[in-house]
Amino acid sequence: MDTLKGSPNINTDIAANNDKDLVELAGLHAYTYPLFESVLQVNNTDYTVIDTRYEDPTGLDAMTVVNMETEEISIIYVGTDASGKYGNKDILTDAQLLSDLTPAQLAAARSYYTEMNQKFNQVGGVKSIAGNSLGGGLVGAVAVENPEVNAVTLNPALLPEGMVDPNQTYDNITNYFSSYDVLTQTLIALDLHGRIPGKQYEIFNGIPEFSKLATNHTGYLRNEDGTQFYVIGEVGKPGYGKIYVDADAHIVSSIWTGVPLYGGHSERIEINKENLDLLASSLQNHVTERLNLAHEYLGNSVAIVDDEANRYYERLSRLQKIFEEMFENLISEPLFMGITSISNRLTAEIDHLVSLLNVAESHAKSLNYILNSPPAELLEHIFRTNVSVESIFNEIRSFLYDLKADVQDLSKSLIRIISNKIPELFEGGKELWYDAVVSELKAHYGIVNNNRDKLLSHISEYQKQVQDVAANFHDRDLSLGQSIRSKSSHSNSISVQGTNTYKLEDSPYMELRMKIKEFQMDTAYTAFTRSTHALLLPLLHKAWVITLNIENALELLSSTIKGATKFALDYTIPGKLFGLFSDFDDKIRNSVNNALEPLDEFAGTIEGIRKGLDRLMAEYPTLLENFRPYVETAIFNNSGYYNVHLYNLASIAILREMEMLFDDVVYQLGHHKAEAIEALCEVSKKVKGNMGILYEQVDRGTIN
């Protein structure tokens, strides 16, 4: 860390090596087996490997490095391969194995420390040790016995039972747990983290995804250009970007001393020109750089949200199309194809049924005609017979008209569902938006965006003030000295950047955080289910009853026709007599057949419709179930929504870290007699406050 250099009053004992360097050495470089006397570059500092131990019979892998700037020596213990056959299980196995099977390796780790410490005794001995995973466990084992060594671990394994004294604090050991590390999170869940000695700090690196398991564990990945990031989203699409995961960049350390700030404040430093300059340059470089990264993440979130907003109609019409298709394909009955439009096949079919009915009726009429005009020879035997079916025909016809009207109502309702009810799935939220989730996020980001700009201006103004104060401190001291010596009064013009008010705007939005989508989904979908049920089911049921009535009437019709003629032919006169006039009874039979034939087709169709309606009623809940995921994606594209969450998570990690950093700045500037420092302290409090506000606002954009 460059902050270490050129600062006169730095307590270098606290951190022999910068924790960040140690974490990177343990999580990244240790896994590449550097050769004896090779040079590594870590955060712009050179390290020489001055000893290696890769062939120990206990399986111990370790190396000793020297920081070429400070000449301080550290041992890095190498962790095990967690990506072995059983993936995450391996990590746990590591931890468990460590509990009873590997004292040999622990002993080897300890003796390696002793050996190196002695070997390099002349040049200060081993100042610090570090390790990741199993290497972290080894570090713990060494450090509990050697309280003078500074120990740093990243996602360490636990120690065998009994090795950690619960009554001791082990202040020399600092453990960093990545938020999404499986090993340490599991240990915490099992309440075994007590067996990891020393301070335990969470660092917010990594990505909460199962596939990132190994990387979350080591804190590093080998990526393009050696940079540590994950690619989010797809190339060319809004929100395509990177999230950086390198563990050490997430360790917050004091601007002045480089001491990690997790355990509280850094040791009090003297506020002088140099240290104010250091603050100013750190604000200009490190802080702004980190905040810019946070803003880049936010920018990607905003891009995703904007894109969703722009695609509202696309999302809506896709959803409408899906519903339409789902409904039509719900029952594999061709008659119902196109039911979602007014002129559909079913109504056409009903018209056809009317014409079939007309045909049947005309045949029935001609049957009556035949029955009423028997040959003269038979007349004396025959009482005129009339098959009275007119009323039945009329009834069926009227049923058909009812059915047609109902089907048309059904189509209208479906159209209404598609054009009104589906858009309602999107509506709601704080301001009754037509695209609730997206709009709320958008509205929220409108405010957040504004606030992040304000915060940046605030910080750059603050940085200017620090710089000005530092300069004036120096000048004034000089000129006062001169004045005293020359006995002449000296007027000084002081120019310091003035303080402006940067009040961040409150956001009334996202009170449900990223749950808004879930909430929208639940409320809107319940309403959709209810209203579409209410619209569709009565109509379906009504149509179903009509078809049943038609079927009954048809039954009656055909039995009437058959019955009447049967009566005429079989009972009124002796059958053999008809035989003499064969032509006549054939005519009757033909006519009956002609009348009944269209009715057969008719009955078949009606039955098909009834069954179709039956199935529609039964299957509609299934449709709703299948439709749901589409709605979920349409309200806000799932992966986009998740990426917003990821970006925001990455962004708040930084804001959280910067808040921690400013906490230390406030502490260091606090309680100084100089008015100027007091004033700076006030401003830094405000900056910190604003960071807190922004943090809280961005945090609302995460799922948890």
Next chain:
Amino acid sequence: MHKKTKILLCSVGISLMLGGCSGMNSANNNQKSEKSKETQAAPSEESLISVQDYTGEGYALPYGKETDKIADESLDEIEEAAIKFFKEKYKTDVTVHNVVGAKDGATVFVESKGEPHFYTYAVVPIDELEKKVMTEKIWADEFQVENAIKGGLYHMIFNEEFKQLDDYLETLAAEGQVTGKTKDTLQNVGGHGYMTPYYFIALTSKEEAIKPVYDLYISNPDESTENLRNVYDEGAFNPENFKINIQLFMAEKQAEPSEEIFNQVTKELEEMDSIPKGTYSFALNDNFIDKQSSEGAKDNSLKRGFPDYIIKE
């Protein structure tokens, strides 16, 4: 010639040669190493191999088992990408010798063709879930590659001085008591810049004297050695920043590192004044090398290094 055949076979994908390249035997080794990890306290005798027999076989990087398999299926593609990468970014023609699975990617060991001569590596990211090799995202640790090239340039412009050192070490080896790493080892798992069987060069980021040479070379790879030598900034040289790390092995399997030889070599190194200026470290190991890490320095090694280097000013 041998080298060429090997590359050819590698790219043809004959499984036997693949083994030599990385696939087969690193799988074997991985099984072993996995076993040793699982039982934690596995004996490591089997991880040691006589330096004369070692060719890089068995070298394995942590978290590399899956990626190794995936890389094996795309060797041609990886080789092509690596050659293109070094040509484009460092204007250097390289030969690809070996591909070893590592965490999130595969390490590709390469050797420059001709001068400046050096070994280095690139990394090809691999998506383990998708089983995809992302050759378009090939990258290299800039610090390492630049140092490798700079070391090679050093060797080029101080050819005379290095010849003194090389002759001395070769004569020493010819006497039969000590030996160095095999050429195959350097090629397959070297990667540490300018390397010979007996030493490698390491530079710190503070090494400025070679910088103008490097800049000139990168702007014109065909620049004559003389011109390169002319821009070398003698005044900026600080021996602390230029390290020559010598590592010798006992030629006999049973031999412990010889105190006598160690003392002799350190004394002679201290006395020689025509060898290159810089910081010298020296390790004399027994006959064995650790397969997985390719490191020869061990517990019993006799070492002269930090903080007591041999410095030639």
